[in-house]
Amino acid sequence: xxxxxxxxxxxxxxxxxxxxxxxxxxxxxxxxxxxxxxxxxxxxxxxxxxxxxxxxxxxxxxxxxxxxxxxxxxxxxxxxxxxxxxxxxxxxxxxxxxxxxxxxxxxxxxxxxxxxxxxxxxxxxxxxxxxxxxxxxxxxxxxxxxxxxxxxxxxxxxxxxxxxxxxxxxxxxxxxxxxxxxxxxxxxxxxxxxxxxxxxxxxxxxxxxxxxxxxxxxxxxxxxxxxxxxxxxxxxxxxxxxxxxxxxxxxxxxxxxxxxxxxxxxxxxxxxxxxxxxxxxxxxxxxxxxxxxxxxxxxxxxxxxxxxxxxxxxxxxxxxxxxxxxxxxxxxxxxxxxxxxxxxxxxxxxxxxxxxxxxxxxxxxxxxxxxxxxxxxxxxxxxxxxxxxxxxxxxxxxxxxxxxxxxxxxxxxxxxxxxxxx
Amino acid sequence: xxxxxxxxxxxxxxxxxxxxxxxxxxxxxxxxxxxxxxxxxxxxxxxxxxxxxxxxxxxxxxxxxxxxxxxxxxxxxxxxxxxxxxxxxxxxxxxxxxxxxxxxxxxxxxxxxxxxxxxxxxxxxxxxxxxxxxxxxxxxxxxxxxxxxxxxxxxxxxxxxxxxxxxxxxxxxxxxxxxxxxxxxxxxxxxxxxxxxxxxxxxxxxxxxxxxxxxxxxxxxxxxxxxxxxxxxxxxxxxxxxxxxxxxxxxxxxxxxxxxxxxxxxxxxxxxxxxxxxxxxxxxxxxxxxxxxxxxxxxxxxxxxxxxxxxxxxxxxxxxxxxxxxxxxxxxxxxxxxxxxxxxxxxxxxxxxxxxxxxxxxxxxxxxxxxxxxxxxxxxxxxxxxxxxxxxxxxxxxxxxxxxxxxxxxxxxxxxxxxxxx
Numbered sequence: 009x010x011x012x013x014x015x016x017x018x019x020x021x022x023x024x025x026x027x028x029x030x031x032x033x034x035x036x037x038x039x040x041x042x043x044x045x046x047x048x049x050x051x052x053x054x055x056x057x058x059x060x061x062x063x064x065x066x067x068x069x070x071x072x073x074x075x076x077x078x079x080x081x082x083x084x085x086x087x088x089x090x091x092x093x094x095x096x097x098x099x100x101x102x103x104x105x106x107x108x109x110x111x112x113x114x115x116x117x118x119x120x121x122x123x124x125x126x127x128x129x130x131x132x133x134x135x136x137x138x139x140x141x142x143x144x145x146x147x148x149x150x151x152x153x154x155x156x157x158x159x160x161x162x163x164x165x166x167x168x169x170x171x172x173x174x175x176x177x178x179x180x181x182x183x184x185x186x187x188x189x190x191x192x193x194x195x196x197x198x199x200x201x202x203x204x205x206x207x208x209x210x211x212x213x214x215x216x217x218x219x220x221x222x223x224x225x226x227x228x229x230x231x232x233x234x235x236x237x238x239x240x241x242x243x244x245x246x247x248x249x250x251x252x253x254x255x256x257x258x259x260x261x262x263x264x265x266x267x268x269x270x271x272x273x274x275x276x277x278x279x280x281x282x283x284x285x286x287x288x289x290x291x292x293x294x295x296x297x298x299x300x301x302x303x304x305x306x307x308x309x310x311x312x313x314x315x316x317x318x319x320x321x322x323x324x325x326x327x328x329x330x331x332x333x334x335x336x337x338x339x340x341x342x343x344x345x346x347x348x349x350x351x352x353x354x355x356x357x358x359x360x361x362x363x364x365x366x367x368x369x370x371x372x373x374x375x376x377x378x379x380x381x382x383x384x385x386x387x388x389x390x391x392x393x394x395x396x397x398x399x400x401x402x403x404x405x406x407x408x409x410x411x412x413x414x415x416x417x418x419x420x421x422x423x424x425x426x427x428x429x430x
Numbered sequence: 431x432x433x434x435x436x437x438x439x440x441x442x443x444x445x446x447x448x449x450x451x452x453x454x455x456x457x458x459x460x461x462x463x464x465x466x467x468x469x470x471x472x473x474x475x476x477x478x479x480x481x482x483x484x485x486x487x488x489x490x491x492x493x494x495x496x497x498x499x500x501x502x503x504x505x506x507x508x509x510x511x512x513x514x515x516x517x518x519x520x521x522x523x524x525x526x527x528x529x530x531x532x533x534x535x536x537x538x539x540x541x542x543x544x545x546x547x548x549x550x551x552x553x554x555x556x557x558x559x560x561x562x563x564x565x566x567x568x569x570x571x572x573x574x575x576x577x578x579x580x581x582x583x584x585x586x587x588x589x590x591x592x593x594x595x596x597x598x599x600x601x602x603x604x605x606x607x608x609x610x611x612x613x614x615x616x617x618x619x620x621x622x623x624x625x626x627x628x629x630x631x632x633x634x635x636x637x638x639x640x641x642x643x644x645x646x647x648x649x650x651x652x653x654x655x656x657x658x659x660x661x662x663x664x665x666x667x668x669x670x671x672x673x674x675x676x677x678x679x680x681x682x683x684x685x686x687x688x689x690x691x692x693x694x695x696x697x698x699x700x701x702x703x704x705x706x707x708x709x710x711x712x713x714x715x716x717x718x719x720x721x722x723x724x725x726x727x728x729x730x731x732x733x734x735x736x737x738x739x740x741x742x743x744x745x746x747x748x749x750x751x752x753x754x755x756x757x758x759x760x761x762x763x764x765x766x767x768x769x770x771x772x773x774x775x776x777x778x779x780x781x782x783x784x785x786x787x788x789x790x791x792x793x794x795x796x797x798x799x800x801x802x803x804x805x806x807x808x809x810x811x812x813x814x815x816x817x818x819x820x821x822x823x824x825x826x827x828x829x830x831x832x833x834x835x836x837x838x839x840x841x842x843x844x845x846x847x848x849x850x851x852x
Contacts, residue, residue: 198644206711221617222620293544304548361782364601
């Protein structure tokens with residue numbers, strides 16, 4: 009861990025100090041000792057806003073089979089360090105911080121010493137955990153020739169191919185590492201990204217980030233289905249947290265993986281899907297419903313009356329045309345059209361203000377999905393959608409990321425992908 | 431109202447149809463008749479998320495003396511129409527829409543007709559009002575020579591002068607009209623801006639917008655003081671909604687105004703204040719506390735122990751230096767230093783991703799304040815802060831707006847500043 013000496017009496021620590029669970033703020037201050045890294049919660053929340061706590065340590069990372077929280081802060085990082093050991097140290101530091109944050113605690117004391125910078129930036133003090141989950145992934149580029157990890161790259165982490173209709177902005181695409189922070193409080197989620205960027209100083213820099221203001225996918229039978237910015241319910245037939253079988257079949261990496269370190273993990277694909285809402289908004293209701301394949305108000309498939317009625321892709325009208333059009337989004341995205349494949353969707357609505365080129369709102373869906381193998385799931389599904397989906401007239405994929413999400417750290421001192429670095 | 435004829439059978443309406451409370455979606459479809467504009471709530475919220483409803487009609491506009499909600503969507507518009515009548519029609523249409531939205535209803539039916547675009551964009555259906563308030567203001571530029579309003583410009587709506595330390599981006603500054611949408615649900619707030627932009631088509635275009643993800647100012651004795659992205663509690667000594675006297679003295683325009691149409695209104699100043707959080711985060715705790723004049727964890731003034739203890743600007747240390755430094759933010763911003771003046775603050779934390787020039791997070795405070803006369807309140811206070819505030823090392827004002835906020839529409843058929851156009 010790099011130490012700078014701008015301040016009075018920076019405390020030195022062993023380079024491996026974080027392994028004991030202690031925390032360092034890279035480039036600023038490092039703190040050693042087993043007890044020090046356990047932050048105090050400097051202020052209990054007084055107004056009942058303290059939410060539930062989702063366990064950080066375990067088998068699978070939190071933030072996948074966790075009921076989707078309301079708000080998202082997502083960031084991709086580029087590693088600037090040149091040694092694998094530095095990457096490992098960053099991941100260890102992040103994991104120790106994540107364990108604290110997931111409990112609603114700061115990464116370290118805000119008021120440790122008047123003559124040192126606060127270890128935590130402080131803005132989330134008093135807000136509790138609000139169901140915070142922190143999910144970390146590794147991009148394909150982490151396995152290039154910089155860190156000697158070439159031989160450990162899973163086959164399933166194949167670069168995403170160019171897909172039909174891609175209009176990707178390189179400044180919103182890729183990354184060596186990703187951090188998905190989800191919480192029911194947006195300040196709690198933002199606080200993670202900010203502090204992770206701070207802890208990364210000298211080792212990694214943020215490449216891009218995305219705030220999601222509203223959950224669009226329900227991932228639990230207990231959640232109401234939300235609407236995306238097209239005004240339609242999204243994720244009615246999503247994989248639900250209650251379905252262990254679906255997770256085993258479609259989400260969690262199993263014995264089939266060529267890389268043992270990924271078993272129990274998953275693959276995250278993120279797509280920043282801008283919606284051309286001004287065009288969408290002048291389309292007729294019936295056309296919108298044909299584009300999606302569902303009724304707008306009820307969310308029912310065009311072959312049903314209620315949201316959860318069966319999607320009948322075979323049903324035809326009098327003239328023999330299918331009730332759910334041949335190019336309807338739900339037809340092309342359905343498991344029946346995709347060799348039975350499913351993905352777990354966990355997306356959020358976003359807006360990033362005005363597009364300076366057009367004066368129109370830059371808004372849409374920050375799509376996130378998890379799966380066992382993107383080569384068999386996201387890629388073929390999106391290839392089909394990108395070629396034929398009637399929705400293509402109204403959307404543009406403007407950013408993209410693919411990340412291997414290893415299993416969760418097991419206990420204090422462990423971190424994501426530790427086996428990779430040993 | 432401009433009608434286009436892209437669609438089948440657009441319904442024509444009288445140009446004054448909106449006066450009866452009916453709604454039109456400018457440039458697309460206009461709907462007349464007294465009953466039509468009253469939208470149906472197409473789906474009651476099933477999960478208890480429906481928040482309280484803040485009345486839209488009344489004396490003062492909602493969103494000023496309303497307990498600050500958690501989320502903000504703000505937009506400034508440029509009028510592209512050339513006739514005052516068109517501006518009046520837009521304001522009438524917006525007011526009718528705002529009355530609906532404030533009740534948690536769509537601006538018009540989502541499923542009015544399969545052969546017409548939905549009148550409401552639909553994404554907020556089922557979310558309720560969540561304490562939504564919609565506050566509309568007029569920028570100085572609305573009173574230029576385009577609409578014959580020059581003689582009705584209030585003296586207090588004087589252009590903001592250049593202020594010390596300004597680094598304003600013209601693409602985040604100014605505007606003929608502004609819309610402040612606050613709600614406890616960010617989708618509800620965004621939905622307002624999106625639909626207002628849609629209703630404005632052909633009359634006005636969005637100039638800039640800003641999402642605020644977390645409330646930073648408490649405006650009610652019932653609210654906990656929140657922390658801004660500096661990690662400090664913000665707004666401890668703010669004007670509180672419970673203090674009618676403070677509102678009369680500092681916020682509401684009274685008989686002193688040279689323009690009768692502004693009585694009962696207020697003036698909104700918005701400042702996009704970027705925080706250089708990477709620099710701030712390496713500053714020592716004691717220095718941060720001296721910059722602000724408060725303790726970070728407790729929020730107490732440096733002369734006290736608890737958050738709400740009196741700020742004693744006279745207190746000195748042994749050597750005679752003031753306990754609260756001469757350039758501390760709370761000293762320079764305090765009423766005692768500013769001829770007794772106060773402002774009502776109603777700001778939100780924002781982040782807009784990565785600054786492409788530096789690779790650092792573009793994040794900070796979208797500061798909003800309300801006052802009786804910016805010439806006596808915001809301008810002299812900010813002149814002092816901009817010149818001397820120790821905080822200047824860590825912040826940049828990157829956007830700015832000034833708007834006259836007239837009193838509220840009184841009832842259906844009324845709109846903001848109606849007197850101006852008659």
